[in-house]
Amino acid sequence: MxxxxxxxxxxxxxxxxxxxxxxxxxxxxxxxKKGSELNLGFKEVANLKKVSTELPDFKIKIDGAYVGTLDKNLLLANGIEVYEFDAGIDNGWDIVTNHYTGVKFSDVLDIMIQDASFTRVGFFSKMPRYEMFTKGQLTDNIFLVFQRDGKPIRNDGYMTLLAVDYKYKYSIEDVEKIYFWDINSTNGESSGSNLDNE
Amino acid sequence: MKNKKMIWIVCVCIVLIVCGLSFFLFKEKSSLDKGQIRNIKETTISDLPSFRTVILGDYTGLFVNTDVEKIKVYEFDATVDNGWSIEKDHYVGIRVKDAFEYLSIDNYSQVIFQSSGLVSVIYRYADITDDTFFVIKKNGELISEDVLNLISFDKDYNYNVEDLFSIKVTKEEA
Missing domain, CATH: 1.20.5 (Single alpha-helices involved in coiled-coils or other helix-helix interfaces)
Incomplete structure (x- = not known):
């Protein structure tokens, strides 16, 4: 017993x-695994939806063929849409799925320079890092995001360029400046742009 | 009385096991602090990527894989914060400082490392330290077949450059 x-x-x-x-x-x-209940593949975007989340205060200097400032007021005045979405990102070690909040860069371009010409665009980080895209490399899956899983990716008051179709090394955190090149026109044929020509 | 003793023994066992487990888990986590290079030692490497890195600016030339034979190669364990997690891996690579010495790049104020994907990272003279490496292998495998990768283990991951294409050197002004 x-x-x-x-x-x-x-x-x-x-x-x-x-x-x-x-x-x-x-x-x-x-x-x-917090924030990654979904397991998306690399380059995959899911659950893209418009939300009413307020844009944070930020300022990005625009330079090169067009000059000016991109900020919250410019985007709001032109009716920018804010999106939430899940995306699968290759960070060099793993493919991780996170939930992002931000604006489509193609919408930002429409507001900034509308149909004015440019050949390349460079994104300069607050860190000593920058990235150039040709116009053709700017896919619909390029975003300026301000939250990952509900938190700022890096510093408050900055946007991060998230290029979902490329590895994370092609994304630029804390974007400080966007530089436009227009090798076809020295005057950047602006038509109704919200920025000034060089 | 005997039952009470038994319960005490069982409770003590549970507490000891849980404490031991917590200590082990905590130790494992704290040993993964970012920016640490451990167990560094000289090594040799036979299977090099067939890279051709262009040197531009105030110094011009090419840095190719046969140059590595004349530079010290190291293997080491290191941790990198990739923005999502802190990863510990075993690397083989060469110090950027050693490569620059071999290439006679000794007087510079700024170096721009550019990847083939047009990402560029700007280093000032003081940013290139003994922890700045051109890495060739990770966990025994070539990272890339035809390019070098740059990692500064003592810096933020935004200083790292994958698929290194060119190095633009600006001389220090007299």
Whole structure:
């Protein structure tokens, strides 16, 4: 009888320990995977929807063929749409799915320079890093985002260029300046642009 | 009385196991602090990527894979914060400082490392430290077949350049 009790006690102890270990592992895994319940493939965008989230205050200097300032007021005055979406990003180690909030860069271009010409556009970060895209490389999946899983990616008051169709190394955090090149026209044939020609 | 003793023993066992487990998990996490290079030692490398990195600006030339034979190669464990997680990997690479010494690039104020994807990162003289590496292998495998990759283990991941295409060097003004 006593032996039976001891065996039950040992089994109970093992069970409690197993549950404790399981809980710790489950909690840690849950923390690691927070924000990535979906498992999208690289370049995939899902659940894209317009939201009424307020844009943060930000300022991006526009330079080159067109000069000016891109800020919250310019976008709001021109009826910019804010989107939320999930995207699968290749960060060089893994393909991770996160939830983003931001604006489509094609919409921003429409507001900034409308149908004025340019051949290349450069995105300069507050960090010593910049990236150039040719006009043809600007796909519909390029966004200026201000939140990843509900938090700023890096610093408050800055937008991050998120190029979903490219590896994350082609995204630029804390965009400080956008530079336009227009090798076809020295005057950047602006037609109704919200920016000034050089 | 005996039962009470038994319960005490069981409770102590549970507490000890949970404490031990927590200590192990905590230790594992704290050993992954970013920006650390560990177990660095000189090594040799036979299977190099067939890279051709263009040197531009105030110094001109080409940096190619046969040059690596004349430069010290290191292997080491290092941690990198990729923006999502802190990853610990085993790398093989060469110090940028050693490569510059071999290329006789000794007087510079700024270097722009440009990737083939047109991402550029600007380094000032002081930014290039002993922790700035051209990495060739990660966990025993070539990172790339035909290019070098730049990682500054002591800096933010925004300083890293994948698929290095060119290095533009600006001399320090006299």
């Amino acid at each position: 006593k032996n039976k009790k001891t065996i039950i006690l040992i089994i109970m102890t093992i069970l409690i320990i197993a549950i404790a270990i399981g809980t710790v592992i489950f909690y840690m895994k849950g923390n690691e």
